[in-house]
Amino acid sequence: MAYYKRLLAMDQDEAEAIVEEQLRTHAVEHVFDEVLVPALHYAKRDSRLGILTDDDQAFVYKSTRQIVERIGLPSTYPPSSTDAPAIGVGDTATVSVAKVHILAWPAHDDGDAIALLMLQQLLDATRYEMEISAAGQRLPDILQEVAQKSPELFCVGFIPPGGLSASRHVSKLLRGRLADLNIVVGYWGLPEKVHNDCETLLAAGATHCAVTLIETRDQIARAMHPHVKLQPAVTPENA
Numbered sequence: 001m002a003y004y005k006r007l008l009a010m011d012q013d014e015a016e017a018i019v020e021e022q023l024r025t026h027a028v029e030h031v032f033d034e035v036l037v038p039a040l041h042y043a044k045r046d047s048r049l050g051i052l053t054d055d056d057q058a059f060v061y062k063s064t065r066q067i068v069e070r071i072g073l074p075s076t077y078p079p080s081s082t083d084a085p086a087i088g089v090g091d092t093a094t095v096s097v098a099k100v101h102i103l104a105w106p107a108h109d110d111g112d113a114i115a116l117l118m119l120q121q122l123l124d125a126t127r128y129e130m131e132i133s134a135a136g137q138r139l140p141d142i143l144q145e146v147a148q149k150s151p152e153l154f155c156v157g158f159i160p161p162g163g164l165s166a167s168r169h170v171s172k173l174l175r176g177r178l179a180d181l182n183i184v185v186g187y188w189g190l191p192e193k194v195h196n197d198c199e200t201l202l203a204a205g206a207t208h209c210a211v212t213l214i215e216t217r218d219q220i221a222r223a224m225h226p227h228v229k230l231q232p233a234v235t236p237e238n239a
Contacts, residue, residue, distance in 0.1 A: 003015050003019065003035050004038070004039040004043070006018060007043075007059065010059060012059075012063045012066075015063060015067070016067050016070075019067055033188075036068065036118065037188050037212075038189060039064060040189065041159050041189030043060040043111065045161060048161050061110050061111055061114060068118055069117070072117075072121045099129045100127060100129070100224045101129050101151045101152050102129065102151055102152070103133065103151035103155070104116045104132045104157060105154070106135040106136070106137075106158070107156050107162075107163035107170070108162040108163035108166065109135050112135060113134075113157075115157050115186070115188055116132050116155070116157040117132065119157065119186065120132065130155070139170055139173065143174065143177070146181075147177075153181075153182040153224060154174060154183050155184045155220065156170060156183070156186065157185075157186040157188070158185075158186070159189040160189055167185050167206075168200060168204045181207075182207050182223045182224070183205060184209075184210065184216060184219050184220055185210070186213065187201070187209060187210070188211065188216075191212055
């Protein structure tokens with residue numbers, strides 16, 4: 001909440017300082033899941049309740065996107081365990097695999113696109129090539145894009161409120177057209193409240209439904225490399 005409160009005060013510098021402090025003792029993925037994603041959820045919620053103006057929400061989104069982009073720059077922050085859950089066989093051997101092409105769709109708005117940008121950073125770039133479509137894209141357009149690009153995995157990402165209905169519909173439509181396509185839905189921001197909704201998404205056609213970015217990353221790895229296991233993450237403090 002401290003990060004979100006600094007953004008509400010229009011203090012991006014102090015908000016980023018909070019993130020930097022968290023990154024000294026926590027792995028990047030935990031900072032994403034526990035600091036940045038909740039702030040995006042609060043901004044969506046408060047905008048819907050009329051507490052935030054459109055400009056306020058835009059500032060939260062813009063500031064968070066800029067912070068996420070800076071986190072992704074080489075040598076900007078301590079090494080993350082984005083590379084740490086390396087896919088391996090046993091304890092030592094690694095597997096050489098071709099890059100997996102992932103097409104990702106923000107189901108509702110730019111907040112979802114920012115969360116997908118975080119997920120993109122959590123995926124090993126030597127194994128995955130993730131393309132993020134435009135936020136708010138119409139269902140017919142995203143279906144056409146899937147048909148044209150033939151991704152090996154389709155990822156829907158959304159932070160409530162908003163996005164559940166669109167995620168359900170796109171999962172159903174894609175499952176009807178592409179029976180073997182891996183469809184992973186990331187339903188982020190309310191991990192303690194989404195069990196029934198995840199069941200609905202799975203029934204509609206999603207292959208997996210994940211409630212955190214960490215779980216989404218791991219679901220993608222398991223879906224595309226079921227014969228290997230994930231090694232545990234390493235935090236900066238115990239690296």
